[in-house]
Amino acid sequence: MMSLFWYIAVALLLAGIGVYGLLTRRNLIRILITVEIMFNAALLLLLTMASISAAYKPTGIVLALLAISLASAEVGVVVSIAILMFRLKRSLDVYEIMESRG
Amino acid sequence: MSLSIDLTSLAFLLTSALAIISAALVVTHRSLVYAAFFLDILGTANAILFALLGYPLVAVFQLTVYVGSAITFILFSIVMLKEVPETTVPIREFALLTAALTVVALAGVFYSVNVVEPVVETIEISTLTDLVVRKYWFALLLSIVSMATTLIEAITLARREV
Numbered sequence: 001m002m003s004l005f006w007y008i009a010v011a012l013l014l015a016g017i018g019v020y021g022l023l024t025r026r027n028l029i030r031i032l033i034t035v036e037i038m039f040n041a042a043l044l045l046l047l048t049m050a051s052i053s054a055a056y057k058p059t060g061i062v063l064a065l066l067a068i069s070l071a072s073a074e075v076g077v078v079v080s081i082a083i084l085m086f087r088l089k090r091s092l093d094v095y096e097i098m099e100s101r102g
Numbered sequence: 103m104s105l106s107i108d109l110t111s112l113a114f115l116l117t118s119a120l121a122i123i124s125a126a127l128v129v130t131h132r133s134l135v136y137a138a139f140f141l142d143i144l145g146t147a148n149a150i151l152f153a154l155l156g157y158p159l160v161a162v163f164q165l166t167v168y169v170g171s172a173i174t175f176i177l178f179s180i181v182m183l184k185e186v187p188e189t190t191v192p193i194r195e196f197a198l199l200t201a202a203l204t205v206v207a208l209a210g211v212f213y214s215v216n217v218v219e220p221v222v223e224t225i226e227i228s229t230l231t232d233l234v235v236r237k238y239w240f241a242l243l244l245s246i247v248s249m250a251t252t253l254i255e256a257i258t259l260a261r262r263e264v
Contacts, residue, residue, distance in 0.1 A: 002114045004218045007155065010118040012212075014125050014144075016205040021129035023197035027188050029134055029180060033141050036173070037125050040148045043164075045212075051155050051220035058225050058233050064152075064160045066238070066245050072172040073252035079179045080259035086183050 007048040014041035028082045028092040032075070039071050114154055121147035132188070138177040145169040156222035159230070 014037055021034030043064055050060020086092055124144040128137045145168050153161040191197075234242055 002111055002154075002220075004220055006114065006118070007151065007220070008209075008212045010121060010151070012205045012208050013122050015208060016201040017122070017125040017129055019204045020197045020201040023200060024191050024194060025129075025188070026191055027134070029176070029183075030137065030188065033128055033134075033137055033176065036141055037128055037144065040121075040125075040144055044148055044151060047152055047155055047157055047160065048220070049212075051222075052218055054221045054223050057156075057221065057223060058229055061157060061160055061225060061230055062234055062238050062241075064157070065163055066241055068160075068163055068168050069245055070248060072167050073249045075172040075176060076256045077252050077259075079176055080256045083179060083183065084259050092183070 004048055004051060007044065007051075011041045011045040011048060014038070014044070026093050026095055028085065028094055028097070029079070031094065032078045032082070036071070036075070039067075043067060110154060113150070117147050117150045117154070121151065134180045134183075134188075135177065138173065138180055142169055142173045142177065145173055155220055156224075159225075159227070 018034050018038035018041060021037065022031060025031055025034060046067070047060055047064055050056040050063075082092060085097055089097060091097070121144055124140045124147060127140040128144065131137050131140065145164060149161040149164040149169065152158075152164060
């Protein structure tokens, strides 16, 4: 059985990659996808921390299930907004969308 | 027994390598379609890691709800859009530094748990249901309301009623 340290290390690396992608990209869909990487990292971290004790495990599972449901809902909303933006502006660049608001 | 331990460690190493490589490809690949595909692989690798940690229910939920519907939804939506040339923000050094600082800061927070072995114990579904209904009923209610709102919002946006 691997130590929890390695699971935490994987989660932190994923979070770092997500932060890098979030800062360097301007496409709305790409930003959503990089945020999803960070969500995956946070979920792995949550379940890793819940594995410390048997008392935390049920709470960890319930929180993870709720988080996955809400993340799926959030994906639906953001992708719908992106499709609408693309129809209206013919672009998914967040800088262009910010400049032309109002 | 030792063979099973070795297999678990091997599965962890392969899955974590797959997850990290997929995440890197999500950020660096030029095509959005391939980026969504690699996100799909990352979600699957994460589900395997959950199963290795002793959460088979969360792993199945991740595969069916998250990978099976949410990421596939992104993938199909991108196919509907025309691929546009992407521009990147020219702050790669700053972004790398910020990402490294994030990792170091989080590692400092979680440094104390580096020697603990994970507790692998099966939780009954009835225990979970009981916990949700008795203790987390408000969170469940909020989730249901959020998802209903999301459904209405997505339908409204898709019909261009805004």
